[in-house]
Amino acid sequence: MQLGGGDPDRLAVVVSDTGESLTYRELEEGSARLARLWHAAGLRPGDDVALMMGNHVRFMEVYWAAMRSGLRFTTVNTFLTPREVEHVLRDSGATALVVDAAVGTRAEEIAREPWAPSLRLAVGGAVAGFESYEEAVVAHEPTPLDTQPMGVRVLYSSGSTGLPKAIERSLPGTDVSVGAQRQADYLAQSYGMTASSVAVSPAPLHHAAPLSFAGGTLALGATLVLSTRFDVERLLADVSTYAATHALVVPTMFVRLLRLPAEVREAADVSSLEYVVHGAAPCPVGVKRAMIEWWGPVIWEYYAGTEDNGSTYISSTEWLAHEGSVGRAAPGCVIHVCDAVSGLEVPAGVDGVVWFEQVGDGVLEPFTYRGAPEKTSGSRHPLHPRWTTLGDVGHLDDEGYLYLTDRVDHLVISGGVNISPQETENTLVEHPDVLDVAVFGVPDEELGQRLVAVVQPAPGVAPSDELRAALLAWARERLARHKVPRTLDFTDELPRSAAGKIYKKRLQAAYGGTITAG
Incomplete structure (x- = not known):
């Protein structure tokens, strides 16, 4: 795998509010150096590493180092409580941890614990109990390891109903180039992204959707624009400044955009946008209609989960004809809506539990929730064990468009x-x-x-x-x-x-x- 393809001087990552950036040459060499550091420290495919970092310019460097080393990669949400952080680090079994200096005293507290990962690196400044990331990686060659098996993400649920649960899958067993191509193909085929695209992602990378979006963007050789925190006017400025073609947002960002003064909205230059992708939470019909009226038919919606068990997507044009829908099943999956009691499929227009069935080539092994057998069992259909659910309720219309009603537990x-x-x-x-x-x-x-x-x-x-x-x-x-x-x-x-x-x-x-x- 060669990140950036044939243009190593192309801008790979830029953090708009700090001005820090990496070219593809720097991203490639940095991730290769870290992969070699971990390998020299004894880490091998299947071992676990963790990253506790905001939207730092080095975030995706660490991600690709893990992906090209066959490692299991866990992000630690920087907003978790100390108890939740301890749970994630202990539960993941991570032997290596990378933080950025902005985490500060929280990282220092981790370093003093007996359960702290033994190999600890801090980016961007001194953190007690951590080695300097910059000084440690420069000692290693900027060339890939001889073999580069694809790693896997082991991300944790939000923890809104208790301690976070790891969503696990087996290692893919393929070369990293195969996994990277899969990420690139998804964005290219679903949202028309190319190597010349510029993608803005204001949400934290430690969440599944922004991380997938960023990974695919860089696998394609496009430019990724981040910000350390979401600010509605900065989002508009980033789109204009970098002539962004793509953006990944959540519905609450739409609401905040629409609450801006009229003169600010009218002055915003969003003419470069080709695809604005949103998901993660339901979008009110009136809010989405207003955004399409403002930005044009460039808004696409997806429905999926960290479990990566299936998805839907829908264009603005389709949505205007099926207001409120989250779209039809993406290639590679089939949607079933079933009665919560009998498990039998219900007719179009009738609400039920939404189930995904994966079909065709490249079917992934079903996920599990680590240490939560009841939750894992509850995600499997009682009559069709390979059908899985995210716990949502909804219905299909006669054309196969899915409408979500709510979550089962809400x-x-x-x-x-x-x-x-x-x-x-x-x-x-x-x-x-x-x-x-x-x-x-x-x-x-x-x-x-x-x-x-x-x-x-x-x-x-x-x-x-x-x-x-x-x-x-x-x-x-x-x-x-x-x-x-x-x-x-x-x-x-x-x-x-x-x-x-x-x-x-x-x-x-x-x-x-x-x-x-x-």
């Missing part, structure tokens, strides 16, 4: 009626005074559960009884009575991951029984 049963919180969230977030919202159920003696909404007001909007009344009135005009929250409260910020997923269990624990009735 459904609220109030007064004997099933309620999808997602529908209520989508309605409330379209109000101009709302920046973000979460809807969930809490125990209720009379109803079993009552529906609660927690709203993060838009910038410049103050929480008040008047705002509460206005939002509830907005909901009553658009929803059936049982879908209107019984309780509505305000918060400065919702606990949402940088990948766009909201931690509803945390909200239920924090707000259950303590919310002011609306």
Whole structure:
């Protein structure tokens, strides 16, 4: 494998808010040096390495070093609690850990623990208990190892319902060039990316979708534009400055873009964009329609999970004809919607549990959740063991387009009626005074559960009884009575991951029984 193909001087990675960058020659040589360092330290295919780093310019260098060494690669979310970090590092069995200096005292605390990985490197500055990454790798040759088996990602679930669980697969058993080509082909075939493309990715790389997007971008030889944190105006500036052709975003970013002042939106130059890909969380219909009106028919949506067990995607043109759909099955998989009790497939238009079946060439071995046999078993269809689910509920239409309703574990049963919180969230977030919202159920003696909404007001909007009344009135005009929250409260910020997923269990624990009735 030669990263960057025939143009080693092409810009591979740039971090827009720091100005740091790597050419493909630097990325290739840096990843080869680190691979040799790990090999000299005794790491062999199947061993585990971990990376705890923000969107640093060296992030993908470490990633490709692991991929070209046959190693099992785990990212540690920098926003995890100390207990969660300990769990991931101990559970992964990582013998090597790379951090960036910005992690600071948290990394130093890890180094003092008896369970800390024995080989520790820090990028970009001194960290007590860690060797200097830059000084360590320069001692090794910038040439590939004689054999380069493809590594595998071992990423962890969000941990919103307990400690994070590792999503595991066997090593592919192929050369890294085969795995890299697979990543490149997916972006090329699905979203028209080429070596001349420029891709903006403002979300943290430690999440599955941004990491896949970045890996494919670099496997193709295109340019990847990162930022250390998401800022809505920086996203627009990056698109303009680098003439970006592609972008990967999440729906909450769309909401924040639409809340910008009209003059800022009108001044933004997004004419270079060809594909804007979004997923990770449902996108309200009104929000997506407004983005297509602004940016044009360049917005594509996907539905998939860290489990990599199947996916869908849909273009703007298709979506406008099937509003609310997340698309049809991507090549290599089939979607089945089944009754939750019998396991039998249900007719078009009827909600059920969504299952993926992988078909054709290149079928992956089913994933497992490490140390969670019940969760693994629950992800397998009772009648078709190779069908797997992410735990989502939805339905297919007559043309095979999938519509997601909600997650199985998010459904609220109030007064004997099933309620999808997602529908209520989508309605409330379209109000101009709302920046973000979460809807969930809490125990209720009379109803079993009552529906609660927690709203993060838009910038410049103050929480008040008047705002509460206005939002509830907005909901009553658009929803059936049982879908209107019984309780509505305000918060400065919702606990949402940088990948766009909201931690509803945390909200239920924090707000259950303590919310002011609306």
